[in-house]
Amino acid sequence: MINRMDSHNEHVILIESDPQISKLIAEQSLKPLGFQVDVYESAAAILQEVEDLAPDVIVTSLNLIGLSGKDLLIALKAEGIDVPIVVTANKGQEADILQAIRLGAVDYITCPIREVEVINVIENVLNKQMLKQQVEIYSVNLDQTKSAMEHQLADFSQIFSFARLALSTKNLQILNDKIISLAMLVTEADCAWLLSSDGSQAAFILQACHNAPEKVTASLHLPYEDEISALAGASGQVVSVHGEALSRFTGYEQFGSVLAVPVLSNGQVESIIIVARSLAQPFSNSHQAMLELVVNVASSALENCQRFHQLERSLTLLQQSFVYTSIESNIKSDLLRQASLEIRTPLKNMMENVDVLLEKGELQLNQEQAIALDDVQEDTEILMDIADSMINSRQSEPMRLVEIDLNEVVRNITNRFKPIAQLGKITLTVSAPAEPVNLKVYPSQITKVIEGLLSNALKYSPPNGEIILQxxxxxxxxxxxxxxxxxGIDEQAAEWLFQQKSNLFGYTANRFGGIGISLPMIKEIVTTYKGKIWMEPMQEKGFKITFSLPR
Known part of the structure; x- marks a missing residue:
């Protein structure tokens, strides 16, 4: 919740025909806290201007003359305008309030208007809107990260393919042409050329070029030198120049950025790869790293097969690392999806509880209605826990294989889940060998697997039950x-238990069991380690999920 002592500058549009209610909401409740409030007497007056006004929230009465609050909800939805709307209504208008919520209203305020209720509702709506925006940004960043990783993985595959080609190709020109094509690919350059020493270290020969300027192509297979290649050759260092600085170098006026990487052998510059593009931004560190990798591959391939085999093993590890990093990104996406599924159940309960109040239609709450309100409060607390988990998701650990003690990892996870288990009066029991059980894995991924299985078990276990981790x-x-x-679960349901986007049996969870990754995601991780996962029913009730990993 936003601190009441904080100042606000959010823009609120209030549509209310009753001057006393307008004054209470705008002048007495919101403006003293710093809100920018514009008051209108009719919905028609702002309908054409709402996009230009760009409000953070709209508060509208359901009892307006002419265009009603419900009409406004329908009109804004038809125009595709996504602004959170709070409706005000009199007592006895519960059916109208429910209809407004179904039309898109996010909350409501009932008369008589109270200052505290107005502030609580507005701040709660703004907090939810901010959370929604943060989740959307997080999702976009995940997609971008995944796309970048997939692009780099494709580049690695191309480099690996080139390394294999080099073993079977004896034509040096084919290798040189492939090198500059690869250099352009990994740096997203417009052109590239390759210079090699003539053996005397006195001059460099232009061995290959692609999309290069006419001045460069005219020197193909001839001695060639320019200021940037001379600088890289003399220093043995990477040279990166962009923007106005390029105007000082003859022959590079048409380019926006240039990157030159020397190929060293025994401390001597044997070759130079130069890439250039019209974009006046420097090549990124990632581009430079990938080009240096191309240089290393080329050097290794042209020198001897032994260095190539070393590089092949390195590339295999790099590819494996990117596969597991991609899984790490999928884990985050899957966690967001699972959190979304968790949110739907308490929201549905809240709507059902409101229906209970409406069906009774009494001003005084009876026992059943009081219980329903208690349920709404409990479900709201669950939603806040889930929302906090989505925002405070920890960053991924560095991706490297580490030897862990599985006994210790399971006990640590069990200790973290004990507070949730105690709320449901569930006992967590760990059965493990006396000696450490060592396993070489990516710790964060195996942790997510165990957390996911334990979370599922907590959700569907009865009170006073026992969960055993063996x-x-x-x-x-x-x-x-x-x-x-x-x-438990029947055999037919077990067949699709680990399928993508399956929700466990479709059963309603008994409680919030923490946010864990789904069973399909768990299976993907286990199979990536060349492991197995399966389910088997217990003799009396319940079932057991087991996964195994090779040593």
């Missing part, structure tokens, strides 16, 4: 099983 080891593999005492 670790077993054999000569060839290590396994972990999570068993509960829930309702």
């Amino acid at each position: 670790i077993s080891e054999r000569d060839t593999d290590i396994s972990l099983s999570v068993s509960d005492q829930g309702n």
